[in-house]
Amino acid sequence: MIIRIADFNILIKQMDGHSIAVDEGYVPFLVHAENKTPDMVVHAYGSLPEQTWAETAIYSASQTDGELWNLSKIEDGYLLRVFDPEEPGTLQQLCVVSSNFREWKVYMASANSEFSSIEPLKYPLGPLLMYYLTVNHDAIMIHASAISDNGVGRLFTGVSGKGKSTSARLWFEAGAEVLNDDRLIIRKTTEGYRIYNTPMFYADEPRSAMLRSAYIIRHHNENVVDDIHGAEAVSQLLANCIQHGYDRKMMEHHLHFVSEMVAHISVSTLGFVPNKSVIETIRTHESRRADA
Numbered sequence: 001m002i003i004r005i006a007d008f009n010i011l012i013k014q015m016d017g018h019s020i021a022v023d024e025g026y027v028p029f030l031v032h033a034e035n036k037t038p039d040m041v042v043h044a045y046g047s048l049p050e051q052t053w054a055e056t057a058i059y060s061a062s063q064t065d066g067e068l069w070n071l072s073k074i075e076d077g078y079l080l081r082v083f084d085p086e087e088p089g090t091l092q093q094l095c096v097v098s099s100n101f102r103e104w105k106v107y108m109a110s111a112n113s114e115f116s117s118i119e120p121l122k123y124p125l126g127p128l129l130m131y132y133l134t135v136n137h138d139a140i141m142i143h144a145s146a147i148s149d150n151g152v153g154r155l156f157t158g159v160s161g162k163g164k165s166t167s168a169r170l171w172f173e174a175g176a177e178v179l180n181d182d183r184l185i186i187r188k189t190t191e192g193y194r195i196y197n198t199p200m201f202y203a204d205e206p207r208s209a210m211l212r213s214a215y216i217i218r219h220h221n222e223n224v225v226d227d228i229h230g231a232e233a234v235s236q237l238l239a240n241c242i243q244h245g246y247d248r249k250m251m252e253h254h255l256h257f258v259s260e261m262v263a264h265i266s267v268s269t270l271g272f273v274p275n276k277s278v279i280e281t282i283r284t285h286e287s288r289r290a291d292a
Contacts, residue, residue, distance in 0.1 A: 004031045006185040006196035008133045011038035018046035021117040025199040044120035045107045053079050059246035082125050093125055101132040131242055135250045138188035140257050141242040145181035146195045147171040153195050153209030157240040158217045166274045174279050179207045193261050213266045220271025223281040233267035234258050
C-alpha cells in the first residue's frame with residue numbers, strides 16, 4: 001500500500017498476515033505502486049514484539065485526559081509509544097523508528113485475531129508520520145486553513161478559535177476552493193512554496209496550490225490588514241507550526257524554512273469581521289501592494 005501526501009510517498013507493508021486498513025480520510029490518497037523510492041517505509045505488525053524497553057521518554061504530548069504519545073531514545077533510533085485517545089493510558093501502537101525517521105516498525109498493541117485487519121496509521125500516529133516526513137525535507141506542517149482563489153493560494157493561521165474554519169467557509173461561499181481548514185503541509189519547490197492538504201477524519205481528495213500570502217488572523221470589529229516582515233513574520237508563523245521541541249536540529253530546520261519562505265511570500269496580520277466583506281478587503285489590499 002502506498003499513500004501519497006504532499007507528494008511524499010509512504011509505503012506500508014504488512015509483515016505478519018494481518019491485512020492493512022486505513023481510515024476513510026486516507027483512501028483518496030492511495031496510489032498505485034511506483035518505481036520511485038518511497039520517502040518513508042512503515043512495517044506493520046499485528047502484535048507487540050517480545051522485546052521490551054524501559055527508556056525514559058525525552059518528549060511527550062498530552063491531552064486533557066492524559067498522555068497521547070511519548071518518544072524515547074534507543075540505541076539505533078527512537079521508540080514511540082502511542083496511546084488510545086479515547087482510553088487514556090491504554091497503549092495503541094509501539095513504534096521502533098530509525099534515527100532518520102524513514103524506517104518505521106509499527107506494532108499494534110492488540111489485534112482481534114491472527115488475520116484481522118490492523119490500522120497502523122490510526123490517530124494520532126498518522127499525523128505524527130506526516131510531521132516526521134517534513135523534518136527530512138524542505139517542508140513544514142502548520143495549523144491553518146488554506147484556499148485557492150483562481151490559482152492564488154492563501155493561508156490563514158492562528159490559535160484555536162481565531163477564525164481558521166470561518167475564513168475557509170467565507171472563501172468557499174465566494175467560489176474559492178478550500179484546501180483544508182486544520183492541518184497543512186508547505187513544501188519548497190522549484191516554482192516556489194506549495195501548500196497541500198493532509199488526510200482528515202473525512203474523505204477529501206488531495207489538493208494543493210502555490211502559496212502567495214499568509215495571514216495571522218483574529219476576530220475584530222473591523223477588517224484591518226497590516227503587512228509584517230522579517231523576524232516578526234517568522235515568529236508569528238512559527239508559533240502555529242507543528243513542531244516538537246526536543247531536537248535542536250529539527251527546530252533549526254523550522255526556523256530556516258520559515259525564514260526563507262517569508263522572503264518569497266507576503267505575510268500580514270488580519271483582524272476581520274466574520275462576513276464576506278473581508279474577502280474584498282484582502283483582494284483590495286493585495287492589489288494595492290502589487291501596484292506599489
